Every structure is written in C-alpha cells, then in structure tokens.
Amino acid sequence: MELITADDVRAAETRLQGQIVRTPLTAGPPDGPSFLVKPESLQPTGAFKLRGAANAVALLNPAQRRSGVVTHSSGNHGQALAYAAARNGVPCTVVVPEGSPKVKVDRIRAFGARVVIVPAERREEAARELEESELLAWVPPFDDPHVIAGQGTVGLEILEQSPEVTTIVVPVGGGGLASGVATAARTVHPHRVRVVGVEPELAADAVESLRTGRLVTWSPERTGRTLADGVRVCLSERTFAHLRARLDEIVTVTEEEIAHAVARLAHGARLVAEPSGALAAAAVLAGRVTTVPGRPEATVAVVSGGNVDPELFVRMVR
DSSP: OOOOOOHHHHHHHHHHTTSSSSOOOOOOOOOSSEEEEEGGGTTTTTTTTTHHHHHHHHTTOOHHHHHHHEESSSSSHHHHOOOOHHHHOOOEEEETTTTOOOHHHHHHHHTTTTEEEGGGGHHHHHHHHHHHHHHHHESSSSHHHHHHHHHHHHHHHHHHHOOOOOOEEEOSSSSSHHHHHHHHHEEEEETTTEEEEEEEEEGGGGHHHHHHHHHOOOOOHTTTSSOOGGGOOOOHHHHHHHHHOOEEEEEEEOOOHHHHHHHHHHHHHHOOOOOOGGHHHHHHHHSSOOTTTOOOGGEEEEBBBBOOOOHHHHHHOO
C-alpha cells in the first residue's frame, strides 16, 4: 500500500492555514518527568481531528460539496467534520455508535450535522449504506490519505516549535494521528526523532498487530472496556502499513494511569484532557517513555483532545 509522504503533509499544512489553530507547546506537569505537551484540545472542536477533516473537506470536488459528506465517529472526528463542513457550506451526516459521550454527540449536532445513532458494531456499515443510498462523500476518521496528511501537521508543527525534540509521544486509536506524525518525523528528520505510540492495555490491538506482523482486530466489546472512548477503534490496513514502516515504538498504559494523567494535566498544566487525549502524557508520567532530565524540549506528548464528559472529568480530577 502506498504511504503518504512529507510533501503530502506539507501541502496539508499550507491548505489548513486559517482553518485550524497552530497549537502551542506548553510545560508538562511539574514535579515529574521533564516534557512538553502539545494541547490539541485548544482546537475549535476540542481535538486534533479538525486537521484531517478540514484537509479532506478542502479537497472535495464541486459535486461532492453539493451532495454532502458522511462519516462514523464516537465524537471527535464527527465534531471536526461537522465543523469543517459547515464552514464550507457542505451538508454533513455523522453515524454515531450507541454509548458515545453525550457531550460529544450534542456538539456534533450543534455544529449542524445530522446524527444517526446505531449499535457500535454497525457504525461503518451504516455510514457506508448512507454513502451509497444518498450519494454522499465518504470521509473516514483515519483510513484516508488526506485525513492522515492533515493529522501529520501536528508533527510538522512540533518539529518547527521545538527543534531540539528527540521524542514525540502520540495516542493510537485508528492510527491516523500516529501515522501522520511518524511520517513527518521520519521524512523530515530521519533517525533523529523517535515517535512512540500509546494505547490503553484494554484496547491494545495495535500493540498486538505490530508484535505479530499482521493486522489484528479487537471486538467492540473488548475495546469498550477502556475509559478512553476515542481509541476504541482498531487500525486499518492503511494505518497499520504506516505504523509498521514508521512508528519507532508502541507502549500501553493502565486505566489508573490514564485517570492519573487527566488529573495531573488539570492540576499541573491547567489543561482539560479527555482520557484518550491523556494517553501520551500518561505514558510519560508512568515512565513508559524515557525523558531527558532538565531538557523538557526533547520530549513532546500530544494531548489529542479535551472533549470529556463533565461528570467523568470531575471524578478523575478529584
């Protein structure tokens, strides 16, 4: 399978000017490992997903813009696509799995999208049915070169903002963010910058896939055990190919470590992170990723999103 290139990511970065926020690098929680965080929770839709969705919408042809777009999402990609589509006058439909956080579903609707709720195991099937029956343009959450290239702009920004970076830590769900960031790091500074992926122990399909050398899919019942609802999806053939070729390492964290990271980011870095968004920081704080004492600029953890259910957030930060 053909992999995206750094040129694809650079083209996306140019295309996205004025469409997204160039998020800063800020200090991680004190009294612990030295690292910086990149808070993608500061995007208008609260997560990095806006980068990929906006890049895909920008590349629609006139007919696709008239008919509209469709996707499936537990929340963040759905919000991102709804927001990007609305800004460009494009109708949007989001298929949402049952049990998704209400705060995310409400925001998808608030951005003007039609929401269709289905059982988790039918999310992609239902979206594909709407694509065919209503002639909608398919914009998947991660299994798309334009989406991956858009997510990769996170990596380009980190390389520009912290020239001394040697390790970038990213969450892994469907693998689009990790694929894009690893592409940027490997092709801009080969062999100098490591990219480490992080999964929950309870949704570690990518770990198993990379260990065995073949794509492994975990059932929704199995991945549904983790608090980190944004990474309950599995890799695609496309993202597996990217990660197998370009990701340097992948580690896992426990549910307790995820919740601890949410609290540490809130109290120590003044950042709201959802459980999925706190995965990278959790790995650093738990010592799964080696840092350089006194050199926070050497390690950057991506806080991928902050769209957390308020009641859950309160319980974790307490």
